[in-house]
Amino acid sequence: MTDDWRSYPFHLVPGDESLQFPAAEGEHPDQESDTWFIAGQLDAPDTGRSFAFLTIFNKNRPGGSVVADFYTMALFDLDTGEYGTYTDYDMPPASIQPGAEPKLAAATGYLDLVYRSDAGAVSWTTCRDEAGELLPYTYRVSLVGTDQAGQSMELDLSVTPTRAPTPLGASTYNGKIACFGQDDTYSYFQTGMVMTGRLRWGARSERVRGTAGHVDRQWFPKYAGGGTGEPPRTRSHEWRTINFDNGVDMSIWRQFHRADGNALQRFTGITTSHPNSAKPPECAEDFEVTVDSYVRWPDSIRPLIRPPTSARYLPDGHRITCAALGLDIVGEPLVPAPAHGLPIEYMEGPYRYRGSLAGQPVSAFAFNERSLALYRDWELVDVLATELPDVADELRPLVSSGRRAEAAELLTKLRPGQQALAATIIDDLVTALSES
Template identity: 25%
Template sequence: MLKKFLLTCISFFSSIIFISAQDWKTYPYHPIGSSIHFPTDEGRHPTEPTEWWYTNAQVKGNITGNKYSIMLAYFYYPTFLIDGFRVFNIANETLNQFYTQTLYCNYSNLANDHLHIKAQPVGSIEEEWITVLDSSGKLEPFEYYIFAVSHFGEIKARINAVKRPLIMGGNDFVYQGTSGYSNYYSQTMLNLTGTLTLNGITESITGTAWVDHQYGKMKSVIDEKYEWFSIQLSNGMDLNIWTIFYGQNQLPNTSNYKICGIHISELKDTTISNFNLTRLKYSFMPNSAFCYSQQWHFVWEGIDLIITTNQNNCEVLSPVRFYEGSTTIQGRVDGVPVTGIGFAELLHPYENPKIKFIKTTGNRISNDSIKIVWELLNPDEGRPIFYDLEFSNDNEITFIPIVQRLTNTSFDWDSTGSEAGSSSLLRVTGYSIDGTLRGNDIITIGTEKNETVIQPDFYLMQNYPNPFNYTTFIKFNLPQASKVNLSIYNSLGELIIVIADGEYEVGVYERVFNASELASGIYVYVLKAAKLVLRQKMVLMK
């Protein structure tokens, strides 16, 4: 009798737990503590200026056995005569092939009360992303059908959520960047079945998808470049990670710029910003124009993960250049090994380090010690730089190492190996953690007993970022005190603004140029100093 009673209790409480875990799989559904109501908030929000619906998937072809990754996104971002645009990517990861298409589009249907998108890309046929209806015409909760087509192929698929939505920020509202905000949820695991056509071959596919939906003021997120990751782990945990860059490639350690939503279990989510994300590898795209990070180390409390992209050629060129590709995850959670899959969306490119020796005079510390100082002209907190110092007494035929893997930009050199009264060539080389990004500067130094002189030139650096939207930074160096004029001109040679004018001492200077009142186009900035005239071009894109 007691055994029967206990079994009845266990069955009863198990039913309660199951119901609690599954209470989301119905419409309407309102996550506690949030302002989101499903299915209404899956639709268009007319009061918000920007909105997008995004899905990615990793699937396998049931005929070829090929592994594919897919990304499809519809943006409501109205401009003249156009409602927005659509991005559609397919990567054949088995053959290392990547196909992408971005088209402007208008929407014949953007429902306000549920997810129902009918998109008409320019020059193509109508596409759709809709909530599935049951036999009685009612919405099937969290089940969707997508159809998209491009010049390289098409997808027809049904995706079905098996987890409740991950509500970012806990209450679905997050601040992003300087002035952006977003209502935001993710659907972190969806079963996908359907057909994929690529280069004329059609086959059935099965796999796992992810859905993001954001609406709000997100233009600043476009201006302030970011790296975003979706992660689905083998232990059932899911992560949505953002790191947003500010100003001159800074990564502020605040919740506006570091955001991570974590689906810990069916009954527990959290959003944190005190995580660490270290870049481990970088790769230039096939055309060598842009370089993106390709491997990261994520750490938060007991979560320790290595995120690695599966291909290094997944670059989208329009409406802006960015990387969008699948990832593989390995690591540990509370000491237990885990694996996983994910996606990375990378809008922040990385440059080779630009290094310049700084003029120093009378910096002999002792008879055989010289203080060497240089500057990194394009610092980037996502790309820490290590430095090697070398010297040559035979006009660059050979270089002798002085010190390696410095992290500071100065070094006290014991110059015993250089003959007194002679000159040496000194080279500093800066490089990223994996050596992909590199730059150097070479300079002649005298090694007389009483003085060492390092003489850099006048220089006017390329502005950063470039192209830019509204704000950019311009840096110049003066090896001698000079009267300086730094002015901006349009493509017709008309003066726009003077941003520096007057007497300047020796040193490196940086000025900010705000182009918020100007039209997109090519502009020229001109530095006049010490009878020299230096020019650089920059591109304003709004």
């Protein structure tokens, strides 16, 4: 076994065979859920335009045998704020019909994925040299999809991370974390991307290249969509991967228990990756996220599992502070309301951060993923607080004490003359109060 991560085999965490490469990149047949994720920013040198992309290959075997997979692709136009998203499912009842073959084929022992979507075959594979040997962490990514407007999307990339894989939680957790209620979940990420290729989207065709992005992996002992016996929306999360202009990268996780007042759950923490390989990754668990705006889930994107109500709000603009890292940054979306058609509410898109890190000014490109969809009356009071804080302060004791009719009456009186967003939140909150 070698200590040089650029060669296979490589042990990311000594003594833990689950994080031996290249096997960690491949399928884990003994795990019910396996997720492969890659995202990044892409610049078009011929036109000066800027894009971003993400893709998810998700293998699920609830109970060990039922096929419940999906593939997602999205493109983002960072100049116009437009985005396109596509998800293809391989789910029951179609996936359990006699003779049905899984759309996803995944190799064990190394990364080689092929998914037969309705828009065409897609793949993410490890490249090989002339002798047929694997080229470590060197990938070919070929994606296709059809966006909400019916336009075709294609992305062909050569991808090479230039930084070693980082175990989530650094040496504190060594990549073995609690995630969605499962203590034995494994996760790592890899940054320092070199990406080149071609993007096609409708009538556009652009040569693209980029360096800001990441690969992310998780695998779960049980089905991540409810294999622990909990309803699928019992646990929610926020996950940000941030690429700072000083070379530092961060993965920031927060998890919430929806049946326990959205209480924070393990693993919640920041994991850092540094450009200087001599500086090991760090884990910081004492940090704050302050949300200053929310965005309403767009009606045009429908989750696979029927939502509890039509009005759901997800965190949007926010501030992150961490004294241990000297971190104080503010994040704003580059694309508004980037919702995707996953089994439950899932919003992810590119962000820009500005602020300070270790006492120095920084800016960053990032992806912000969240599934914390707020719809209950007391949650919508928090949403309203970002627009009308004094009104929210007046509402909280009414709602917490069960005086919902009084709360609705107060809101109805305040509704005339409000700005559009505040008025919409008020309408949604009045509806939630009447249904509680």
